[in-house]
Amino acid sequence: xxxxxxxxxxxxxxxxxxxxxxxxxxxxxxxxxxxxxxxxxxxxxxxxxxxxxxxxxxxxxxxxxxxxxxxxxxxxxxxxxxxxxxxxxxxxxxxxxxxxxxxxxxxxxxxxxxxxxxxxxxxxxxxxxxxxxxxxxxxxxxxxxxxxxxxxxxxxxxxxxxxxxxxxxxxxxxxxxxxxxxxxxxxxxxxxxxxxxxxxxxxxxxxxxxxxxxxxxxxxxxxxxxxxxxxxxxxxxxxxxxxxxxxxxxxxxxxxxxxxxxxxxxxxxx
Amino acid sequence: xxxxxxxxxxxxxxxxxxxxxxxxxxxxxxxxxxxxxxxxxxxxxxxxxxxxxxxxxxxxxxxxxxxxxxxxxxxxxxxxxxxxxxxxxxxxxxxxxxxxxxxxxxxxxxxxxxxxxxxxxxxxxxxxxxxxxxxxxxxxxxxxxxxxxxxxxxxxxxxxxxxxxxxxxxxxxxxxxxxxxxxxxxxxxxxxxxxxxxxxxxxxxxxxxxxxxxxxxxxxxxxxxxxxxxxxxxxxxxxxxxxxxxxxxxxxxxxxxxxxxxxxxxxxxxxxxxxxxxxxxxxxx
Numbered sequence: 104x105x106x107x108x109x110x111x112x113x114x115x116x117x118x119x120x121x122x123x124x125x126x127x128x129x130x131x132x133x134x135x136x137x138x139x140x141x142x143x144x145x146x147x148x149x150x151x152x153x154x155x156x157x158x159x160x161x162x163x164x165x166x167x168x169x170x171x172x173x174x175x176x177x178x179x180x181x182x183x184x185x186x187x188x189x190x191x192x193x194x195x196x197x198x199x200x201x202x203x204x205x206x207x208x209x210x211x212x213x214x215x216x217x218x219x220x221x222x223x224x225x226x227x228x229x230x231x232x233x234x235x236x237x238x239x240x241x242x243x244x245x246x247x248x249x250x251x252x253x254x255x256x257x258x259x260x261x262x263x264x265x266x267x268x269x270x271x272x273x274x275x276x277x278x279x280x281x282x283x284x285x286x287x288x289x290x291x292x293x294x295x296x297x298x299x300x301x302x303x304x305x306x307x308x309x310x311x312x313x314x315x316x317x318x319x320x321x322x323x324x325x326x327x328x329x330x331x332x333x334x335x336x337x338x339x340x341x342x343x344x345x346x347x348x349x350x351x352x353x354x355x356x357x358x359x360x361x362x363x364x365x366x367x368x369x370x371x372x373x
Numbered sequence: 374x375x376x377x378x379x380x381x382x383x384x385x386x387x388x389x390x391x392x393x394x395x396x397x398x399x400x401x402x403x404x405x406x407x408x409x410x411x412x413x414x415x416x417x418x419x420x421x422x423x424x425x426x427x428x429x430x431x432x433x434x435x436x437x438x439x440x441x442x443x444x445x446x447x448x449x450x451x452x453x454x455x456x457x458x459x460x461x462x463x464x465x466x467x468x469x470x471x472x473x474x475x476x477x478x479x480x481x482x483x484x485x486x487x488x489x490x491x492x493x494x495x496x497x498x499x500x501x502x503x504x505x506x507x508x509x510x511x512x513x514x515x516x517x518x519x520x521x522x523x524x525x526x527x528x529x530x531x532x533x534x535x536x537x538x539x540x541x542x543x544x545x546x547x548x549x550x551x552x553x554x555x556x557x558x559x560x561x562x563x564x565x566x567x568x569x570x571x572x573x574x575x576x577x578x579x580x581x582x583x584x585x586x587x588x589x590x591x592x593x594x595x596x597x598x599x600x601x602x603x604x605x606x607x608x609x610x611x612x613x614x615x616x617x618x619x620x621x622x623x624x625x626x627x628x629x630x631x632x633x634x635x636x637x638x639x640x641x642x643x644x645x646x647x648x649x650x651x652x653x654x655x656x657x658x
Contacts, residue, residue, distance in 0.1 A: 156536055178535035188536055196529040198593060198643035199522075207522040211538030217547060220518035221511050227518070254646045274537055 107170040109134040109278050109309035110155065115164035117150055117333075124150045125161075126333040132278075134169070137300050137310045139320045139327035139341065143353055146330040148313045149191055152280050155311075156188045157181040168278060183211050187276035189267040191283050191313070195255045201266055202251040205238040208273030241269040244302075246295055260287040268299070279303070281312040285319060297323040317341075329353070378610075381566075386606035387501040388562045392583045393590070393598030394508050395555035400592050402548035403528035403541070405458070406465040407580040408449050412442045412553050413560030414472045414575035418483045420561045421491040421570060431494040435561050442557015443550050450549035454542055469580055476572040488571030495565035504558050505599070511551070512595035520547060585624075589631050591638025600639055 112130035116123070125147045132138045140148045153159040155166055157178035166174040173181045187208075196204055213234065219227040242251050245265040249258050255266050264284055271279055281300075285293040297319050300310050314320050320327060321341050329337045329344050331353040337344040344350050395409035416438035423429040423437060453464045476483045483489055515521045526534040527541045534541060564570050582605060590601020605624065612620035637643060 158532060158536070177540075178532065179538050179540045182536050182538035190533070194530055194533045196526055196533070198529070198646075199525065200646065203517075203522060203525075207526050207534075208537050210519060210523050210526075213519045215519040217515070217518075217520055220520060221514045223514060230519075231517070253650055254643065257647065257650055270537070 106134060108132060108167070109136070109169060110311065111165075111167040111170075112151070112155070113165040115151065115154060115166070116162045117147075117154060117159060118162055123333050125154070128164075128330070128333070128335055130328055130335075131338075132309060132311055133326070134277075134309050135304055135307055136325040137304055137312065137323050139324035140311060140313045140330065141315075141320065141327050141341075141344075142330035142336070145332075146353075147333040148330055149282055150333075151330075152188065152282055152311070152313065155181075156186055156280060179211075182274065182276075185275075185277035186280065187271035187274045187278070188280040189264070189271055189282055189284060191286070193260075193263045193267060195263060195266060197256055199255055200252050201242060201247060201249060201255045201258070202235065202238055204255045204266055205241055205269045205273050206234050208270035209234050209237065210274070212273075212275055238269070238273060241272050242266075245269045245272070245299060261292050264288070265296075268296075272303075276308070278309045278311065281310065281314075283313050283315065285314065285316055290318075293319050294322075382607060382610050383603075384496070384498065384501050384566060386603045387505050388559055388566060389583060389586060389606050390599040390602035391505050391508060391555055391559035391562065392579070393586045393602040394505075394512065394595065395552045395559060396583055396587050397592060397595060397598040398512070398551035398555055399545070399548040400587065401528060402524045402545040403531060404454070404545050404548060405462040406453075406549070406552065407462070407577075407584065408446075408453075408465040408468050408549075409552055409556035409559070409583070410575050410577075410580040411449075411465070411468040411472045412445050412556030413563060413579075414469075414476060415445055415560070416442045416557035417491070417560035417564040417570050417575060418476060418489065420564050421484075421489045422482050424492050425490060431492050431565070435495060435500075435558065438557045438561040439554050440557075442560070443554040445557070446549040446551070446553020447546065449553070450546045454545055454549070466577070466580070469575075469577055473572050473576055476575075484571070486572060488569055488574075491564035491568055491570055493565055493568045495562060496568065500565070501562060504562060508555050508558070509595055509599065516595070520544070524548060585628055587638075589628055589638060591635075591640035593637055594640045594642050597638045597640035604639075 108131055110130060110132040112128060115125050115128040117125040128151060140151065142148055150159065154161045157176060161174055164174065165172065168184050168186055171184060173184055213230055215227055215230050239251060245268050247262050247265045249262055255263065258266065268284065285296050293316055300323055304310060324341060326339060327341050327344055328335055329350050336353060337347045337350050392409055392413065399406045419441055420434045420438050423434040424431055453461050456464055477486055523539045523544050526539060527544045531541045560575065567574065586601035586605040587598045589604060591597025608624055609620045612623050616623065635641065
């Protein structure tokens, strides 16, 4: 492959006490793609995202973002390398409005200084206006219907997820890690998020998403990695992965289990 | 209470407000610190020594106190910011204790146990309100700025702040620098109003009453500490007439009530925004 990968993970290992949460995981995410990270609960998907974004230190393994090694860097340095993320359990700043929350995301794209802010210099005023305009545009783009002046924490569940996406996008990342972006959304809302992802990919962004909505994954993901019990089960298109027996087993249980369940059902009915 | 007594009380309220803003400046970035008392002690005794022994003019010595306080804030930040939340708070309390030991033992500089005199030239409304106004202005300007948003983010969720490229240490270093400047200026003014400072002038009592003022007024907006400091200085004076020495029971109870029912203090923008949001919802229905 001639092109540098957006994210390249090699031999990632992370243990919590005796539990191997991530065991020798490799991940190759091509740039400008929508990449799905799948697997049942407890498969280690969020742990992988936490390690890539620097929230957790890996026990072993190499991580490269656009060719630059990022493992061992503090999270704010990784963010400055162009990695942004959202959270499975929504994490907004209490007391902040939607607009303030999204503007906070623009932090490392801004040049404003303490002195400039205190003296309210011309550069400061211009930058504040630019940041506000960009934030408002993002708020509209991700489809938030509430007022930008509303407290972010009072929004509906779906809108709070959109605020997180807008906050991450305000940092103008090259890679966006989305941890269950459509959890709690209905089909129409989920599709809207999917369309948003397509638009972002078209602009050159790489998107990695943890997602349980298979229809969404099928429709929008270019490629997926399926994990189970901390290890990679399969890599490729969703259809190809679902052909593999061990993937089906991880998701739907063993064939013998299925047969047993079916027998039980019949027994109950009869 | 007569007019002259009120005058004095409110002037001290202004100085307390400056100390309260000093605590607020670091609290804004998520660091609970009583170091302002230490900053105040260092700059107050430097002020006394520089004016009385070196013959510096009070205004020049005030500037020295502000700059010295800021530098001390930076130094303290490098020393304590590697610690985690409550250990960090403990370390700043230790600074206050160390400050008293230094004051007692550096006799040539501080007057030791006997204390020292300080000129009263700056003990006027002009300097009191001027310095408080300047501090409030700086904080008000910073509130919606790049730094202000980052400070609030670090305070609410340092991990998420980091994922946005914000370095908590860098933000907290700024917070400590501001805290040092405000604390330094407050110390100089305190010395000017009292005209006599000793080892107990800047001690734990000052730290805890100021902290109580910040909690009462609200630690989420710069206006909170100012209001809290005024209430906490004026209320005991008002109550001393009818209640005698039981006034602190009332102030203590008030603090408990505030913590239970308004945990974010009297001035809480979040509460105002929630109420406003609710009002809007009612209107639109």
